[in-house]
Amino acid sequence: MKRFVKIVDKKTGKVIVEKAEIQEGFKKGVGFMFRKEETCLFFDFGREGKKINGIHTFFCPFPLKCVFLDKDFVIKEIAIVEPFKLYFPKNNVRYLIEFPYWWNLGFKEGQEIKAISENKPTDNKTKI
Numbered sequence: 001m002k003r004f005v006k007i008v009d010k011k012t013g014k015v016i017v018e019k020a021e022i023q024e025g026f027k028k029g030v031g032f033m034f035r036k037e038e039t040c041l042f043f044d045f046g047r048e049g050k051k052i053n054g055i056h057t058f059f060c061p062f063p064l065k066c067v068f069l070d071k072d073f074v075i076k077e078i079a080i081v082e083p084f085k086l087y088f089p090k091n092n093v094r095y096l097i098e099f100p101y102w103w104n105l106g107f108k109e110g111q112e113i114k115a116i117s118e119n120k121p122t123d124n125k126t127k128i
Contacts, residue, residue, distance in 0.1 A: 003022045003117065004020060004021055004042075004117070005022060005042050005115040005116060006020075006115070007097065008113060009112075010112040010113055011112065016106065017040045017097070020041060021040065021042065022042050038100050039099070040099040040103075042097055042115060044095055047094065048070060048094040049094075050088060050090070050091065050092055053068075054087060055081065056086050057082065057084060057087070058083075059083075062100055062101065063080055063082045064081050065080055065101045066078070066079045066081055067097040068091065068093040068095070069093060069094065069095040069096070069097070070093055074110065074112050075109050075113065077091055078107055078108075095115070
């Protein structure tokens with residue numbers, strides 16, 4: 001069963017993404033591989049780090065915009081990753097939001113967001 005989070009700017013309360021699909025278990029390693037639909041994906045790596053939270057875009061049909069967040073849901077880095085590449089964040093991160101690179105959702109480095117699931121805001125203490 002698919003689960004989703006709503007991504008909201010913590011300061012303004014503005015909804016940035018209405019439905020980002022949570023990637024759990026096996027899906028964490030698959031992400032956009034072989035997908036054709038345009039959607040937004042949300043990953044919780046389970047712990048903060050750089051090298052341990054690297055990603056790949058093998059078999060992805062298009063470049064991805066990747067928004068990396070720390071344990072406090074602060075955006076640390078935004079990167080465009082081309083298909084068939086490996087990418088390692090430059091900062092310690094725990095969460096990732098992925099979507100097609102041509103979407104302009106207005107994310108900015110330093111921005112603090114909330115990921116809301118099942119009517120509960122998530123933080124570094126709440127399991128999504």
